Amino acid sequence: MLDDLALARAVTPVFEAPGRARGLANLCYVDPAYHRLEAERLLARDWLCVGTGADIPARGDTMAVDAAGQPVLLVRDHDSIVRAFHNVCRHRGSILVEGSRSGPAIVCPYHSWSYALDGRLVRTPEVGGHGLHDCASVDKDALGLLPVRVSLWLDFVFVNLSGDAPPLETVVAPMAARWSDYATDRLVHAAADTYELRANWKLAVENYLECYHLPWVHPALNGYSPLAEHEYRVFADRFFGPVTHSYRASAPPETALPEFPGLPAARRLEGEYPIAFPNLLLGIQRDHLFGIIVDPLAVDRTRERLHIYTVDDGTERPAAERARIAAAVAGLAAGWREVFTEDIGIVERLQRGRASSTFDGGRLTAFHDGCTQRFMQLVARAVAPTAAPGA
Ligand code: FES
Ligand SMILES: [Fe+2]
Numbered sequence: 001m002l003d004d005l006a007l008a009r010a011v012t013p014v015f016e017a018p019g020r021a022r023g024l025a026n027l028c029y030v031d032p033a034y035h036r037l038e039a040e041r042l043l044a045r046d047w048l049c050v051g052t053g054a055d056i057p058a059r060g061d062t063m064a065v066d067a068a069g070q071p072v073l074l075v076r077d078h079d080s081i082v083r084a085f086h087n088v089c090r091h092r093g094s095i096l097v098e099g100s101r102s103g104p105a106i107v108c109p110y111h112s113w114s115y116a117l118d119g120r121l122v123r124t125p126e127v128g129g130h131g132l133h134d135c136a137s138v139d140k141d142a143l144g145l146l147p148v149r150v151s152l153w154l155d156f157v158f159v160n161l162s163g164d165a166p167p168l169e170t171v172v173a174p175m176a177a178r179w180s181d182y183a184t185d186r187l188v189h190a191a192a193d194t195y196e197l198r199a200n201w202k203l204a205v206e207n208y209l210e211c212y213h214l215p216w217v218h219p220a221l222n223g224y225s226p227l228a229e230h231e232y233r234v235f236a237d238r239f240f241g242p243v244t245h246s247y248r249a250s251a252p253p254e255t256a257l258p259e260f261p262g263l264p265a266a267r268r269l270e271g272e273y274p275i276a277f278p279n280l281l282l283g284i285q286r287d288h289l290f291g292i293i294v295d296p297l298a299v300d301r302t303r304e305r306l307h308i309y310t311v312d313d314g315t316e317r318p319a320a321e322r323a324r325i326a327a328a329v330a331g332l333a334a335g336w337r338e339v340f341t342e343d344i345g346i347v348e349r350l351q352r353g354r355a356s357s358t359f360d361g362g363r364l365t366a367f368h369d370g371c372t373q374r375f376m377q378l379v380a381r382a383v384a385p386t387a388a389p390g391a
Contacts, residue, residue, distance in 0.1 A: 002033040008387035011380035022361035026354040029200040035299035042382035043068035047158040049280035054189035077117040084150035090143040119145035174236035187309035191333040195304040199351035201296035209371035238277035247271035257287035258313040
């Protein structure tokens with residue numbers, strides 16, 4: 001059992017001054033009790049990214065997701081509104097949907113109770129005996145699916161299980177304002193990919209938040225977007241990460257993609273890679289946006305879901321040009337796949353390193369690990385509020 005003292009000791013070193021701070025203790029990456037606490041105190045109370053609108057594009061589409069260890073169902077209803085419900089039947093508690101499904105109703109596989117896309121319980125076959133589809137003890141009006149608070153930004157779907165986080169719109173406002181130069185209403189879903197990591201989810205995030213490793217882990221990327229062209233930015237309380245000033249500075253014309261219309265010239269070589277705390281890793285460039293949804297599956301297991309969006313700039317193009325762009329998009333997706341798979345082995349090494357009792361959280365460097373430290377501080381404030389300075 002994890003006591004408060006052990007928890008405080010595990011997280012306080014991240015509040016030291018930059019250059020003196022150590023990282024979170026090993027237990028934050030390996031201990032199942034800590035993992036449950038983190039789900040309860042951080043992931044269930046915050047806005048957690050669990051999917052995209054593109055995952056459920058049509059009315060009646062549903063997709064099962066895990067949110068802080070709890071089964072949740074995303075639904076696109078008859079009015080094309082994205083809703084979320086606890087993915088559990090009100091009768092005997094069966095999981096309703098596994099994976100992705102589509103249909104006019106959500107039907108439980110156990111006894112076929114059916115729910116409308118707005119969550120109302122509409123059918124309870126044979127519930128009162130042979131041929132009796134209603135009964136006094138089953139009040140359909142009181143047994144609809146339990147809703148989960150849900151909100152979208154860009155195309156990303158966020159849920160807040162506790163129901164009391166500040167409105168998502170308020171939370172993302174500073175980043176949305178910073179990106180107001182980008183016509184994000186022109187983004188279209190272009191590609192998706194999934195990666196499995198034998199590592200804690202925080203290590204995947206922490207690795208994303210520094211580019212110190214570029215020359216050694218991503219030599220090809222470092223060739224066209226060198227470490228020296230990067231720096232770190234804090235855009236807002238919950239949005240921070242690396243930026244580059246040489247995005248595709250010398251890209252060949254055949255790989256060019258439609259760009260955000262009206263983007264100021266000063267932005268053309270910029271790429272910004274902030275986290276949307278806690279679990280969405282974003283990247284925006286002149287011709288596309290991507291997001292990696294980091295799913296904490298277990299204390300030592302993580303899934304990353306990459307979604308790439310390109311720009312529909314409204315220009316009519318001949319077929320040959322459309323084919324060239326389609327090939328360029330495929331090349332872009334393959335390029336990101338190369339980069340993100342290069343990270344997997346390293347992140348898994350970080351996980352295995354945390355089996356060493358001698359590892360004390362290491363040293364967070366002042367220059368490169370500021371964003372990592374900030375991420376750890378946000379995690380620490382949520383899981384051990386009394387350990388944080390000023391608490
Ligand atoms: S558990 Fe769903 S209908 Fe019985
Ligand atoms: Fe990397």
